[in-house]
Each structure stands twice: as structure tokens, then as C-alpha cells.
Amino acid sequence: MLDHVFRPCRIGGLTVPHRIVMGAMHLNLETLDDGGAALAAFYTERVRGGAALVVTGGSAVDPAGSGGPGYGVLDDAKHRSALRTAARAVHDAGGLIALQLFHAGRYALPGAPGTDGAPPLAPSAVYSRFSRTVPQAMTEGQVTETVAAFARGAERAYELGFDAVEVMGSEGYLINQFTAPLTNRRDDAWGGDAGRRRRFPVEVLRAVRAAVGPAFPVLFRMSGADLVEDGTPWEDTAMLAVELADAGADALAVGVGWHESPVPTVQAQVPAGTWAVYAQRVKRALRAAGHGTVPVVASNRFNRLAQAEEVLAGGDVDLVAMARPFLADPAIVDKSRAGDSASVDLCIACNEACIDRSFGTERVSCLVNPRAGHEHEFPARPSPARRGSYAVIGAGLAGLEAARTLARLGHRVEVYEAADEPGGQFRLAARVPGKADFAETVRRRSRELAGLNVPVHLGHRVGAEDVPALRTLDGVVLATGVRPHRPDLPGVDLPHVLDYARAFADPGALGPRVAVIGGGGIAVDLAHLLTGDSAPAPTPEEFLASLSVTAQPPAVPGSAATAAPAVGSRRLTVMRRSGRIGAGIGPSTRWVVMAELRARGVRLLTDVTYEEITRDGVVVVAAGGERRLIAADHVVLATGQESRRETAAVLHRAGVPFETAGGAADSRSLNAVRATAQGLRAAHRIVQRAEARWARRAE
Incomplete structure (x- = not known):
């Protein structure tokens, strides 16, 4: 109540x-x-x-x-x-x-x-x-x-x-x-x-x-x-x-x-x-x-x-x-x-x-609602002139956004997802301490699709056998996402080397010493997951107390760094060839998460060259030419992503009209904000293409 x-x-x-x-x-x-x-x-x-x-x-x-x-x-x-x-x-x-x-x-x-x-x-x-x-x-x-x-x-x-x-x-x-x-x-x-x-x-x-x-x-x-x-x-x-x-x-x-x-x-x-x-x-x-x-x-x-x-x-x-x-x-x-x-x-x-x-000049919007700030550009149209039929392939954030946009516009739409659950890479972020609401985004989007009568077919990888059914549709939004990039590095096939997706799936299986190759947002999230604990999120009172903001506020509150958790038992090193660790994270958040990692004892190395992975860890060369071993029981690859575009070739050969969104469109600088915005726009583009075809046929 x-x-x-x-x-x-x-x-x-x-x-x-x-x-x-x-x-x-x-x-x-x-x-x-x-x-x-x-x-x-x-x-x-x-x-x-x-x-x-x-x-x-x-x-x-x-x-x-x-x-x-x-x-x-x-x-x-x-x-x-x-x-x-x-x-x-x-x-x-x-x-x-x-x-x-x-x-x-x-x-x-x-x-x-x-x-x-x-x-x-x-x-x-x-x-x-x-x-x-x-x-x-x-x-x-x-x-x-x-x-x-x-x-x-x-x-x-x-x-x-x-x-x-x-x-x-x-x-x-x-x-x-x-x-x-x-x-x-x-x-x-x-x-x-x-x-x-x-x-x-x-x-x-x-x-x-x-x-x-x-x-x-x-x-x-x-x-x-x-x-x-x-x-x-x-x-x-x-x-x-x-x-x-x-x-x-x-x-x-x-x-x-x-x-x-x-x-x-x-x-x-x-x-x-x-x-x-x-x-x-x-x-x-x-x-x-x-x-x-x-x-x-x-x-x-x-x-x-x-x-x-x-x-x-x-x-x-x-x-x-x-x-x-x-x-x-x-x-x-x-x-x-x-x-x-x-x-x-x-x-x-x-x-x-x-x-x-x-803080800049770009139009303010929202990750979970990319129409925010664009309402005049994308007005709600609950009753289309003609109700079309569409498919969305991929149920990550881009696909889920495309599907709900099509359904909200009054069209029939079905979703196909190769994995056993929706959410794509966003599910990984939802495992990180403090990001529980990320999982809520996926659950609530799935609930909305159910309310809009949108079937979501999980465990269904679209292939050539689906082409006859896809040809009957007015269009497809392809949002098949990405896979972890595997660098060409000696030792990358050793048994203790795994990609970030496997590390997120079972963090408890990793040993006490972990080396992460790559220093983007995924690597930072993984570092928080591996060095965090299972304690419940702090209450407001506990958070304020950790910052030395007591019943009567002092003149000088504590800093975020002093409030971070104590050093855990896992020894973690995050490495990057160039640039800052977590450089892709937004400026209003990066300073907070980086302060927490430093307080947890995470070692952060930049300007290193990866020479090889051995059974004992990762051999790197520092900017000054010093060769050193980063000892590790497990090595995690967080060196970017590659687009999954196999289905695009199938659709192209079959002549099925489609638009791409999210990682399927471009894996470079991929983030969730871009994924949902592209899902929204891809849905509108595929409808506009269909409407143009209908108009030509009517002439």
C-alpha cells in the first residue's frame, strides 16, 4: 500500500x-x-x-x-x-x-x-x-x-x-x-x-x-x-x-x-x-x-x-x-x-x-528506456495502419528492446534466443555486487513481452531450416550479440585459461590467484565479482556509517575509498596494453568502482605487452622493457568481443529483409546503452521498410 x-x-x-x-x-x-x-x-x-x-x-x-x-x-x-x-x-x-x-x-x-x-x-x-x-x-x-x-x-x-x-x-x-x-x-x-x-x-x-x-x-x-x-x-x-x-x-x-x-x-x-x-x-x-x-x-x-x-x-x-x-x-x-x-x-x-x-551536449536518455528524450521522434503508435509480422533473433538487451518496440507499435512479433535464458551479456553484469537491479531489467522486460503476447523461444538457434518461415514475415531484427574475442597469444589454449563468460558463470571455480587480460568495463565488473563477498547490500545507515557520516554530520565526511570493503583472500591482477583501466565506464561511476578495486587490493597494470601465457601465469613486458611473470592459478581473457553474424549470412542469402542491432551490428565500443538504442531504432527501421513495400504494392 x-x-x-x-x-x-x-x-x-x-x-x-x-x-x-x-x-x-x-x-x-x-x-x-x-x-x-x-x-x-x-x-x-x-x-x-x-x-x-x-x-x-x-x-x-x-x-x-x-x-x-x-x-x-x-x-x-x-x-x-x-x-x-x-x-x-x-x-x-x-x-x-x-x-x-x-x-x-x-x-x-x-x-x-x-x-x-x-x-x-x-x-x-x-x-x-x-x-x-x-x-x-x-x-x-x-x-x-x-x-x-x-x-x-x-x-x-x-x-x-x-x-x-x-x-x-x-x-x-x-x-x-x-x-x-x-x-x-x-x-x-x-x-x-x-x-x-x-x-x-x-x-x-x-x-x-x-x-x-x-x-x-x-x-x-x-x-x-x-x-x-x-x-x-x-x-x-x-x-x-x-x-x-x-x-x-x-x-x-x-x-x-x-x-x-x-x-x-x-x-x-x-x-x-x-x-x-x-x-x-x-x-x-x-x-x-x-x-x-x-x-x-x-x-x-x-x-x-x-x-x-x-x-x-x-x-x-x-x-x-x-x-x-x-x-x-x-x-x-x-x-x-x-x-x-x-x-x-x-x-x-x-x-x-x-x-x-x-555534462556534455548529447541528448539525455536512458539505458532501460531509449525512447527517453526521443519521444517526439518516436511517438507511441498503438494502432498501425497495417499490422505486420516480425521476428527478433536474439534476446539480449538489443533484441528485447526491439521486440517490445514492435509489439508496442501493434505488430505481431516472435523472439528466438539460442541460450536457455534471455538477457545476453547483461546477465553477467547482474551478477556483480550492487547490480541486482540489472537482473530486474531483464525479468521485467520478459514480463512485459509476455503481457504483449510475444512468444520467446529459448534454446532455439536460428538456422537454414527456419528460412521458409522467416520468408513469410515482413522483416527481422537481428540481435544475435557477441562472443568473447580470443587473442592470438602463446599459451591461450592451456587448460587454466578461460574467457570472461566462463569466469562469470562459475567464479567459485577460480583459484586464489587470478590474472585478467584486458581492462575494459567487463574486466572491471569481473574484478568486483571475484573480490566481492556474499554479504547483503548495506543499509543506508551502514553506508553512512562507513563514510563517517554519523548522527550529526561531521565537517569532513570520509571518502569513497575509505568506505570500500577490506582486502579479500583472492589475489587479482587486471592488465591492459594501453589506456586507463575501465576507460569505457562513464565518468560519474568510474571513480567509485576504481576506488573500491584499489581498496580491495586489486593490482592494476597498464602499458604492458603480453608475451605468453604459461602454466604459472602471464609473462608481460612493462613499458620500460622489464619482463615479469604475473603469477596466476587461472587466466581470464577479457580482450573484447566479436559479432555473432552467422545468421546474417543465412538471412541475406534467403532474401529476408533484416536490420541489425547491438553486438550483431558492431562489437566495437559495445555497451548496453548503445544496444537498447539500436534495438529501438532497428525496430522502427524494419517497420518503415515494410511500410514502404506495402505502399509500392498499393500503387
């Missing part, structure tokens, strides 16, 4: 029908030259799936505040027009929408559009590892002008038809930079002691409130914990919450962490609901000051409504913001409301198509 989730609440004069807020996400759709069509399609699909209050990604209040070329700036008439289109579409779909007012501060990229190449602005000239630059310390005139820019942004939100604004004062952006001693080293009216460091966020809120009047809802997103050395002390955070309530905030949304923090906050390794404790503390501080009626919004690392229900039932949080889960499944609210949470496509916190892309 989700009784607390589905209770209405009020934010100022706004009545919200349930307690789940769709949190802000920068999408790189904000500056597309399409009049706001993609942005509107993205938001309205979530509203139709049950989202009530949607918070947009940040719109910069002036050009200096832009986070990069994909950020919209409220001074730009084209961006305002796109926002107006999105707000109108959300209202037409029955939803509510708040515009997030944003200024990146020292996190702005140097030379952002409209800045004439000027460096980013910040409270003080403190180097940023995120933007890799030293910002310019703001003059007092620039500070007061920025306060006014936030007020103008709020006025524009009102004029554009938005239902509320959210002031972005968390995650290390400009307002948060003013509150932290690390980044505010001023000694004037805007810094020098705690009270003056808090002045900027309070003045911003006052200016926004004055600009829109008392009836227009204003949310303020504040940092509950910066999680950086010399960040905002907890006492200052609590006082800021009270001052913001005094200044007229209608709700306080509580975020955590900076991009420069050594503590993981949004990765799969973080237990769900970990950071709600900071929102609970903010609520208690408000109650103690007589502001207990001001709603507090918890956020970060929720991917199920049941988790939100648990936090809300505690009484110290009023709403829960979920962002990435709405990427994974736009209908997460309606499915959960209907008691069908088992069909929700879960956010697996891989970050690859969402957070990692948001």
Missing part, C-alpha cells in the same frame, strides 16, 4: 495530488531548434504516466550562469518560447510544472555562449576541478545584479505560464558556493562569517518572492550536506533552512553532494534512500523554529515508490523527488498506483545515458 505517497498536499497555494515530485533533470533538449517540441513531448509523456508536479531542468538566469552550450538562458527569446510550449503542453495533459532558476557559478564551462569568453563567476577565485578553471571573483555589483537576475527569471516563469519556480541552491552551484567556506573566502557583506555567507541565498529568495508576489509558489532547493572538505557546516545549513522559511519559501527541497565530492551520492553502490536523513534533519530544524508546516522534499537514490512510502511514513519528510526513475519509466506513478509495481522499468543508476551525457 502506498497510502502516504498518494495523499494530496499543498505547496503554498498549489495543491499537489500526490507526494512524488518529478525532480529537475538537465536534458540537453532545452536549446534544440524545434520550438520546444522535444521538451514538451518529454514532459507530457511523464504527466500522462502520473507525474503531477514536474520541475524542469535548470534555466540559467543570465548568460554567465549557463552550465554549458546545452543550457537554456532566460535572456534568450527562443528559449522562453520553448519553455512556454512545454508549460502549455504539461497543462493540456493535466499536470503542474515549475521552472528551475539556475546559475552554475564556478561550475560553468569557460567561454559559455553569451559571455564573450569571460571566465565563470563565483564568490571567490577558487579553482574548480569540475570546470577545470579558476573562476572570477564576483564584484559586489555583479552579486547584486545576479540577485536581480533570479528575480527577473521568476517574473518570466510567471509570464510563461509556469505554476511555480524552484531556486537551485544545491549540488555545488552558485548559491551553494556562497554558503560554503571552501568557495566563499570573501570578507565583505557577502562573506566572512556564517551569517554573511548565508546572505546571498536569502537575498535571492527575497528578491524572487518580491518579484512574483505572495501567491505564486516558490520552492528552494538547498544542500543538506555538501560532502566536501570545508563545505557548509550542518549548523549553518539548519540556520539557512530557517532563514529561507522566514523569507517566504513555500517548500525546501534538499539535495546532497557536489560534483567534486569524494562521496558517491547517485551511483548504484549507494543504497536507496540513503540521503533522506538530511531532509529529515532540515524538517526537524524547521519544526524547532516554528516552521513545521513548510514542506520538505527528500531526493537522491529512490527508484521505487515503496521506498518513498517508507520515508514519508516516518513523518519527517513531506514529499520525495525522483528524477532518473521517470527517465526509466514515464508511467512509474500510474503503474505503482494500480498495484503493478512489478512492471515498472527500474532506474538501475548506471548514469551512462543520463548524468554522464548531461
Whole structure:
């Protein structure tokens, strides 16, 4: 039961029908030259799936505040027009929408559009590892002008038809930079002691409130914990919450962490609901000051409504913001409301198509839902002009996505998979500690196909004998995946040498000393599996304790490295000829998993040449010419993959129209994000080809 989730609440004069807020996400759709069509399609699909209050990604209040070329700036008439289109579409779909007012501060990229190449602005000239630059310390005139820019942004939100604004004062952006001693080293009216460091966020809120009047809802997103050395002390955070309530905030949304923090906050390794404790503390501080009626919004690392229900039932949080889960499944609210949470496509916190892309210019999307961000390009069409018949060969991620896309479009489709279970290589990742939700993706996709009446024939390798039946179809999506590459290396056929697939299948059979040849994402996952333990995933309390984040947050939390598991009994070496170990892993995740491997005692070698495999291990030559033996009881090959394309030749000879996806299309730089995106697009292409043939025949 989700009784607390589905209770209405009020934010100022706004009545919200349930307690789940769709949190802000920068999408790189904000500056597309399409009049706001993609942005509107993205938001309205979530509203139709049950989202009530949607918070947009940040719109910069002036050009200096832009986070990069994909950020919209409220001074730009084209961006305002796109926002107006999105707000109108959300209202037409029955939803509510708040515009997030944003200024990146020292996190702005140097030379952002409209800045004439000027460096980013910040409270003080403190180097940023995120933007890799030293910002310019703001003059007092620039500070007061920025306060006014936030007020103008709020006025524009009102004029554009938005239902509320959210002031972005968390995650290390400009307002948060003013509150932290690390980044505010001023000694004037805007810094020098705690009270003056808090002045900027309070003045911003006052200016926004004055600009829109008392009836227009204003949310303020504040940092509950910066999680950086010399960040905002907890006492200052609590006082800021009270001052913001005094200044007229209608709700306080509580975020955590900076991009420069050594503590993981949004990765799969973080237990769900970990950071709600900071929102609970903010609520208690408000109650103690007589502001207990001001709603507090918890956020970060929720991917199920049941988790939100648990936090809300505690009484110290009023709403829960979920962002990435709405990427994974736009209908997460309606499915959960209907008691069908088992069909929700879960956010697996891989970050690859969402957070990692948001730092660049590529359109934000989702591994488990590649339509995310592309709704305008791939609209749902439940009733096709003609119902076709298709086959999908291969039930890895690419094949499963192609099959559900075809079925959702209203076509008949059958799936053939040579293995005894679906999932392909994604099943391997699901075995890694902390990635249990990866297996859920395969289970839920299989369940959806069953609900769409799509037969999945397991243990069926398609061959020449299937050609007569395939010729009767309108097309085929070939998603037969990959096989491990076997390098041409002396000793590769010795009995203690095995490929990564066999190692994943039976890790317990490997000896105490293991050498892994290859250092990509598969090798890193395998290293985690081989050095992990079978203990249950930590609770939020255990995770916080491991980071030295105790009942009263210390000024300096521990780092991810100190929180990693102790060195295990297995001695593991991961080797790579060139480049960084795990170079293909997304930047928001790689640093976390690599810190864990180092803490577990995994030896990481790069710039080595493999000379031969012997019964005693692997002989390598280091960059300096030193020849050495890496002793090993077992040697695992993780040297890439090769496409399985035997079936492609069969289809080609038989004249069966087909499209390829995933590893069958190209094994180079293969990852799950690319696989699902290609599955989606291959399904649409094969239908378009069939429709073109039907049209020609009708002429």
C-alpha cells in the first residue's frame, strides 16, 4: 500500500495530488531548434504516466550562469518560447510544472555562449576541478545584479505560464558556493562569517518572492550536506533552512553532494534512500523554529515508490523527488498506483545515458528506456495502419528492446534466443555486487513481452531450416550479440585459461590467484565479482556509517575509498596494453568502482605487452622493457568481443529483409546503452521498410 505517497498536499497555494515530485533533470533538449517540441513531448509523456508536479531542468538566469552550450538562458527569446510550449503542453495533459532558476557559478564551462569568453563567476577565485578553471571573483555589483537576475527569471516563469519556480541552491552551484567556506573566502557583506555567507541565498529568495508576489509558489532547493572538505557546516545549513522559511519559501527541497565530492551520492553502490536523513534533519530544524508546516522534499537514490512510502511514513519528510526513475519509466506513478509495481522499468543508476551525457551536449536518455528524450521522434503508435509480422533473433538487451518496440507499435512479433535464458551479456553484469537491479531489467522486460503476447523461444538457434518461415514475415531484427574475442597469444589454449563468460558463470571455480587480460568495463565488473563477498547490500545507515557520516554530520565526511570493503583472500591482477583501466565506464561511476578495486587490493597494470601465457601465469613486458611473470592459478581473457553474424549470412542469402542491432551490428565500443538504442531504432527501421513495400504494392 502506498497510502502516504498518494495523499494530496499543498505547496503554498498549489495543491499537489500526490507526494512524488518529478525532480529537475538537465536534458540537453532545452536549446534544440524545434520550438520546444522535444521538451514538451518529454514532459507530457511523464504527466500522462502520473507525474503531477514536474520541475524542469535548470534555466540559467543570465548568460554567465549557463552550465554549458546545452543550457537554456532566460535572456534568450527562443528559449522562453520553448519553455512556454512545454508549460502549455504539461497543462493540456493535466499536470503542474515549475521552472528551475539556475546559475552554475564556478561550475560553468569557460567561454559559455553569451559571455564573450569571460571566465565563470563565483564568490571567490577558487579553482574548480569540475570546470577545470579558476573562476572570477564576483564584484559586489555583479552579486547584486545576479540577485536581480533570479528575480527577473521568476517574473518570466510567471509570464510563461509556469505554476511555480524552484531556486537551485544545491549540488555545488552558485548559491551553494556562497554558503560554503571552501568557495566563499570573501570578507565583505557577502562573506566572512556564517551569517554573511548565508546572505546571498536569502537575498535571492527575497528578491524572487518580491518579484512574483505572495501567491505564486516558490520552492528552494538547498544542500543538506555538501560532502566536501570545508563545505557548509550542518549548523549553518539548519540556520539557512530557517532563514529561507522566514523569507517566504513555500517548500525546501534538499539535495546532497557536489560534483567534486569524494562521496558517491547517485551511483548504484549507494543504497536507496540513503540521503533522506538530511531532509529529515532540515524538517526537524524547521519544526524547532516554528516552521513545521513548510514542506520538505527528500531526493537522491529512490527508484521505487515503496521506498518513498517508507520515508514519508516516518513523518519527517513531506514529499520525495525522483528524477532518473521517470527517465526509466514515464508511467512509474500510474503503474505503482494500480498495484503493478512489478512492471515498472527500474532506474538501475548506471548514469551512462543520463548524468554522464548531461555534462556534455548529447541528448539525455536512458539505458532501460531509449525512447527517453526521443519521444517526439518516436511517438507511441498503438494502432498501425497495417499490422505486420516480425521476428527478433536474439534476446539480449538489443533484441528485447526491439521486440517490445514492435509489439508496442501493434505488430505481431516472435523472439528466438539460442541460450536457455534471455538477457545476453547483461546477465553477467547482474551478477556483480550492487547490480541486482540489472537482473530486474531483464525479468521485467520478459514480463512485459509476455503481457504483449510475444512468444520467446529459448534454446532455439536460428538456422537454414527456419528460412521458409522467416520468408513469410515482413522483416527481422537481428540481435544475435557477441562472443568473447580470443587473442592470438602463446599459451591461450592451456587448460587454466578461460574467457570472461566462463569466469562469470562459475567464479567459485577460480583459484586464489587470478590474472585478467584486458581492462575494459567487463574486466572491471569481473574484478568486483571475484573480490566481492556474499554479504547483503548495506543499509543506508551502514553506508553512512562507513563514510563517517554519523548522527550529526561531521565537517569532513570520509571518502569513497575509505568506505570500500577490506582486502579479500583472492589475489587479482587486471592488465591492459594501453589506456586507463575501465576507460569505457562513464565518468560519474568510474571513480567509485576504481576506488573500491584499489581498496580491495586489486593490482592494476597498464602499458604492458603480453608475451605468453604459461602454466604459472602471464609473462608481460612493462613499458620500460622489464619482463615479469604475473603469477596466476587461472587466466581470464577479457580482450573484447566479436559479432555473432552467422545468421546474417543465412538471412541475406534467403532474401529476408533484416536490420541489425547491438553486438550483431558492431562489437566495437559495445555497451548496453548503445544496444537498447539500436534495438529501438532497428525496430522502427524494419517497420518503415515494410511500410514502404506495402505502399509500392498499393500503387
